[in-house]
Amino acid sequence: MASGRTHRPATRSRGIPEATVARLPLYLRALTGLSERSVPTVSSEELAAAAGVNSAKLRKDFSYLGSYGTRGVGYDVEYLVYQISRELGLTQDWPVVIVGIGNLGAALANYGGFASRGFRVAALIDADPAMAGKQVAGIAVQHSDGLEKIISDNGVSIGVITTPPSVAQQVCDRLVAAGVTSILNFAPTVLSVPDGVDVRKVDLSIELQILAFHEQRKAGEEAALNEAAALAAPVGRADSTDQGPDGDVPAVMPA
Amino acid sequence: MASGRTHRPATRSRGIPEATVARLPLYLRALTGLSERSVPTVSSEELAAAAGVNSAKLRKDFSYLGSYGTRGVGYDVEYLVYQISRELGLTQDWPVVIVGIGNLGAALANYGGFASRGFRVAALIDADPAMAGKQVAGIAVQHSDGLEKIISDNGVSIGVITTPPSVAQQVCDRLVAAGVTSILNFAPTVLSVPDGVDVRKVDLSIELQILAFHEQRKAGEEAALNEAAALAAPVGRADSTDQGPDGDVPAVMPA
DNA sequence: ATGTCTTTGTGAACGCGTGCACAAAGATGG
């Protein structure tokens, strides 16, 4: 309606499927663990178990990167670490800015996993003048007036938004205008960005709601099971579309 | 290899596809916004735009819940809010515990979106004795010794893990043993849980790495484009499988 | 009451991701 699109239609990057890209960091983490324990080689079966995926899936994923394994032996851990790191672009340094230094922003600034692999917190930015100059995770918070200059001076292309939702879009617009082309959004809002800008969303509330759904389903199944056992008769309406699995009193009545 | 599985094979809950469940919170948020602005009805087109999805997808999603729309008019906002809330299990109160009150745990405890929709922080738990008794987000932190009692006393079925990765699995095991059946894991580790327990993972580092991949790809394409323009000749090898998009010097050499 | 117009609900086609199962490849031992 307004400006750009939000979810680019899965651009199948250079033949590497998006689903595979999403798993590469998982493999990399497992491999790093093996590397630290000086394990020289690993089979697809072992690595898959460590990463929590199917071994066939893992082999197919690696096949998109090329043939880096040795049949009858497995994969060379160090070599694979390097290959995946390079594929993910982690052999270079990515300066990132975090905008919105509340509880979450501060937590991210302190998060060790950030700096560990190719990412460097180039700046912390907040709109509150009282925050400016304060040290968070050893970095001085800067006022958002200087956002554009900070972005261009540091060559930042990745921005993290941890602001309240009400200002997230406008922060996003400024980041994009200043040259940021990848955004990690923690604000519970749908961001509109022009084509060519990637947005990934992390939404705590949504994750919990999905868990609640499954939790309710489990409770409902259990209840139905107990009920069926008590009545010694099958339920039989497991697929009706009217009521939920439980017959509790609604908390809100629709008009 | 050790105990249970990690990724249950997409259990197609009660006919509602997993992908649809993941979008329901999105619709709910958009609808809540409309509700607060007292908008009575909304078309699939408008709501889809607000939620950032395709309108056909939205209609199909809603069709799994039943026929709640009116042809020629659209959907009743209040009614839909209620139906989705009920479907997600948000009409009841879910007590959750947060284990690991570091920066991230504290940020989550303060996160408003938690309490807003059916979720209530029942307890904050930390292994550090120095943290015990401290107030975070108005709630006293309790020592992890009492974890099992806290879980059962409050009837907690959802646990959030924000501990260091080294202890995440053992915290997870204790949560599950105490009766928790849904876990939201922020620790960068693969958790093993028995069947019947749901785990969702939020991994900041992985999200950033995925962004870095696309960022690198964009930079590579741009470079290739510039190169091509400079040479005034087409590239032609856009799908070769050997090298990466850039021919830069490797930072690490494999054995 | 009837026709027109809007918007839903869904059948059908398509594409992506997953997992099986096996042939090819290489290591290893005799």
Added chain:
DNA sequence: CCATCTTTGTGCACGCGTTCACAAAGACAT
């Protein structure tokens, strides 16, 4: 050098999710 054994790499089939396109359904005006 040959046989055997392990493990990779992949062809293939299947199922889920997405999207198109349209018929059915209802509102609304006349």
